[in-house]
Amino acid sequence: MAAEVILKLTICFLALMVRVQGGDPYLFFTWNVTYGTISPLGVPQQGILINGQFPGPEINATSNNNIVVNVFNNLDEPFLLTWSGVQHRKNSWQDGVLGTNCPIAPGTNFTYKFQVKDQIGSYIYHPSTALHKAAGGFGGLRVHSRLLIPVPYPDPADEYTVLIGDWYAKSHKILRGFLDSGRPLGRPDGVLINGKAGKVGVKQEPLFTMEPGKTYKYRVCNVGLKASLNFRIQGHKLKLVEMEGSHTVQNLYESLDVHIGQCFSILVAADQDPKDYYMVASTRFLKEVQTTTAIIRYKNGKGEASTELPPAPIGWAWSLNQFRTFRWNLTASAARPNPQGSYRYGAINITRTIRLVNSVSRVNGKLRYGFNGVSHTDPNTPLKLAEYFNLADKVFKYNVIKDEPEKTTTLTIQPNVLNMTFRNFVEIIFENHEKSLQSYHIDGYSFFAVAVEPGTWSPEKRENYNLLDAVSRHTVQVFPKSWAAILLTFDNAGMWNIRSEIWERTYLGEQLYASVLSPEKSLRDEYNIPENTPLCGIVAGLPKPSPYTI
Known part of the structure; x- marks a missing residue:
């Protein structure tokens, strides 16, 4: 009898160990999160630091990891961070x-808890309140792939994160003012790579080092406010292998246009003469x-970088043609975002089409932007909380x-909320009637960017959709006087932000x-409100x- 009890206890212990x-x-x-003095363009200004760092610390995770980030707000204003591209x-x-979310009040903290579930790739986080991103x-x-799921290229010798973005020399409070x-921000004052502005011919310490004969992975993300950027490396080809969580067909490029909010992973072979080279944005x-x-x-390299930089492309037609070369790698055995319908999304019936036309106007003499005639404003009660407490009718109206x-x-200025039917397959058209390029993002989802074309959308344009291998991603650009079509299944319950990535807009x-x-x-569809909310x-x-x- 004692032996039977010991056996049962042993089995329970082993089961517990397996579970743990x-x-x-x-x-x-x-x-x-604190203020600190930074001088990325040579002019001292008030910056926002995380653990004293600008840019902030990098999170290095693996698919299915649980991330817990306890954020202490030591600013003089409410603050929030959003995790761009992480599907939650x-x-x-x-x-x-x-x-x-209610913003984190000054002098308080909030702990984010989320899982990077079945995701691989390069992402960013940034402030979502006011103009703190500036x-x-x-x-x-x-987010790395788990060892059980191979990636479609050999392991690189090392990985480097490259955060590129435009920058303003004025403080975020002045810009918000x-x-x-009622006035726009105007053009930016410069461009940064990992928080620094380098000039040709002026001595710089190397940002990264490569060993001859080896291949390196660069994760390039545009964290700016306003400008699309062209990224290139002097004398080197860029092999695109991933964008915004999806493995891509591995084409070679001289340079890549990276629009605001977008991230690319590229492989760079150290196959040139061993010396210095300029990375350019x-x-x-x-x-x-x-x-x-x-x-x-280059490690042990001799010689300064040439002062002759590779030229940037001209015109947006070049960028549109580059977009058309991006294809999803359908043979890669890796986690796929939005797995439902991922392999045959072109065979799913569209149940709803939503056209979102960007608008610009003046309301009471002040500049405003919006979609379909409505400029969104955030009420004092977050929309999700009002809905969860069954008080939505006191805070906002659906489908205005x-x-x-x-x-x-x-x-008109009011909260703008669209009611989506759970698990419906929806077509969204972003239509840009302006002369400037736009970049749009959807939180909580990856979508299939099936077309970006000049002109005005009509149902006949569906004949030109890529219904086989459009890249599944979370941000899409819309060129001047053009439109973009995306397809997605609204199968992620919650309240999700659809926004311009041009932050003044x-x-x-x-x-x-x-x-x-x-x-x-x-709970199979949505988690309960966290206790610490x-x-x-x-x-x-x-x-x-x-x-x-x-």
């Missing part, structure tokens, strides 16, 4: 935007081109815009939210609703 060891690992971070399956509570607070987030007073589609550089040094835009030259209303409600109200607005102090169950 078999769980997905946790990564814990404590981040202190069933968990918009962690999205870190004002439509889902002061820093951004950084890279790597410009927008609040320059603005695109602005009247005045601004360029910055950084040094890549139509799926087919009405002809209007004016904008976002701040001034060019965004909306997709409310995706599960009729089951089950702060409550504000009309839900402050209210008891939380009954939790969802299985």
